[in-house]
Amino acid sequence: EKAEIGLIGLGVMGANLALNIAEKGNRIAVFNRTTEKTDEFFAEAGALADRIIPCHTMEEFIDAIRPPRPIIIMIKAGQPVDDQIQHLRPYLTNGDIVIDAGNANFHDTRRRFKELDGTGLTFIGMGVSGGEEGARHGPSIMVGGTPESYARVEKVLTSISAKFNNEDCCAWLGADGAGHFVKTIHNGIEYADMQMIGEIYGLLRDGAGKSASEIGNIFGGWNKGRLNSYLIEISEKVLAARDPHGDGPMVDMILDQAGQKGTGKWSVIEAQQLSVPATAIEAAVAARVLSSMKSQRVAAEKIFGSAPGKIDASGAGLNDLELALFAAKIGAYAQGFAVMSEASKEFGWSLPMPVIAKIWRAGCIIRSQFLDEITTAFTAMPDVENLIMTPAFSAMVKEALPSLRRVVAAAVTAGLPVPALSSALSYFDSYRQARGTANLIQAQRDFFGAHGFDRLDGKDFHHGPWGSGLNE
Numbered sequence: 001e002k003a004e005i006g007l008i009g010l011g012v013m014g015a016n017l018a019l020n021i022a023e024k025g026n027r028i029a030v031f032n033r034t035t036e037k038t039d040e041f042f043a044e045a046g047a048l049a050d051r052i053i054p055c056h057t058m059e060e061f062i063d064a065i066r067p068p069r070p071i072i073i074m075i076k077a078g079q080p081v082d083d084q085i086q087h088l089r090p091y092l093t094n095g096d097i098v099i100d101a102g103n104a105n106f107h108d109t110r111r112r113f114k115e116l117d118g119t120g121l122t123f124i125g126m127g128v129s130g131g132e133e134g135a136r137h138g139p140s141i142m143v144g145g146t147p148e149s150y151a152r153v154e155k156v157l158t159s160i161s162a163k164f165n166n167e168d169c170c171a172w173l174g175a176d177g178a179g180h181f182v183k184t185i186h187n188g189i190e191y192a193d194m195q196m197i198g199e200i201y202g203l204l205r206d207g208a209g210k211s212a213s214e215i216g217n218i219f220g221g222w223n224k225g226r227l228n229s230y231l232i233e234i235s236e237k238v239l240a241a242r243d244p245h246g247d248g249p250m251v252d253m254i255l256d257q258a259g260q261k262g263t264g265k266w267s268v269i270e271a272q273q274l275s276v277p278a279t280a281i282e283a284a285v286a287a288r289v290l291s292s293m294k295s296q297r298v299a300a301e302k303i304f305g306s307a308p309g310k311i312d313a314s315g316a317g318l319n320d321l322e323l324a325l326f327a328a329k330i331g332a333y334a335q336g337f338a339v340m341s342e343a344s345k346e347f348g349w350s351l352p353m354p355v356i357a358k359i360w361r362a363g364c365i366i367r368s369q370f371l372d373e374i375t376t377a378f379t380a381m382p383d384v385e386n387l388i389m390t391p392a393f394s395a396m397v398k399e400a401l402p403s404l405r406r407v408v409a410a411a412v413t414a415g416l417p418v419p420a421l422s423s424a425l426s427y428f429d430s431y432r433q434a435r436g437t438a439n440l441i442q443a444q445r446d447f448f449g450a451h452g453f454d455r456l457d458g459k460d461f462h463h464g465p466w467g468s469g470l471n472e
């Protein structure tokens, strides 16, 4: 019996995805560049081996799959994917579907989609979130491509995706690069969410003198409330863990340099290209970069010193910290969704905001109760320009903003860095200001470059009285 689907790339993600696919009752053919890995994988598949066809050559692999063949490529993103497609192409026949499930840059996905368009083959760009565990037991799946090609793979994909209240965390989101774009923004939001949790951790550690386990307990408490989420949950666990090779908390022994693979940076680049302010996400990406400059920071502390003031983490103070994190988190998510909304227009995708929020509720790294509330808000107002303009979220922001303001003010006074929290605060403060300060910028621009401005009274005079030649 032929396989329903094929998968190339038995690395961490590919192997787990393949086991998940087999476990849900689908026959799957697998191939890996290094063939020993295929054998190892098959040997360790246990009872699932019955549904797995291990292949050592492209000929065997292609022959093992029922046409039209959906073939998932789950390998290192970038040039390897182009090479793999090149290698695969001569074997494919009409109707076959090449699915890139890695973390591709959506511009590459659009190009690859175009390259296969009209050849009888189709391309799907599929964002997969949830790490190793998600791939094995239920990831969140964001699909871009033609609706027809999605129809061919929908059954397999929904069988392996995460579920939230029995609803699949898998959906077709739009043409060509839509799925990979949404995955990119997911990762940008993830960066912001993680950074904001990290900033609150810093205030508790350096401003309130709390130990890792004390902070873990605080996060554990918050995880039962409005901040309930996977990221808070794992932060609690991480903070509770002891160093198996020492006698202190594990986190205290970890070098404070964060890595990144590029999707966070891409989300910021795209936000800038689309002219959408995504300041909290930008701050989070910049914070990771700053974290990597360890030797500069060590040298700078010697010059400038670092003697943080106190942060109040008693009853009311602690409540403020919780609400501040919540408010800032809303800001980051609102920005991420606003970027997607603009991209949707720019690339002609009609991205369905309520569906995106829905498929992020489980499986992915940013999964949370909060995303269910975003789903409800966007379902009621799918075309709203900004999440914070929905009645439910306006109310939440109004309630939590004073806490964010107090926390950012206290952090600034104490000399503790809160780049993402303060960016979110300034975003709210700018967004709600009907009369801003760009009138001065317009005047400056007109002064030095005769750029002109619009008048509030609508009169037809577009230059200021700054000097000879510019007066009108």
Ligand code: NDP
Binding pocket: 008, 009, 010, 011, 012, 013, 014, 032, 033, 034, 037, 074, 075, 076, 077, 079, 080, 081, 083, 084, 101, 102, 103, 104, 128, 129, 130, 131, 132
């Ligand atoms: P791994 O490093 O575990 O696996 C890499 C795989 O890519 C191996 O099968 C390797 O084959 C193959 N490969 C590398 N270069 C080539 C090439 N030039 N031609 C053919 N095959 C090649 O990676 P992951 O499983 O972690 O990641 C795979 C993809 O999934 C990436 O795009 C990643 O960004 C994405 N992703 C990862 C997540 C994670 O949490 N790890 C989460 C979501 C997405 P070989 O054995 O022969 O070296």
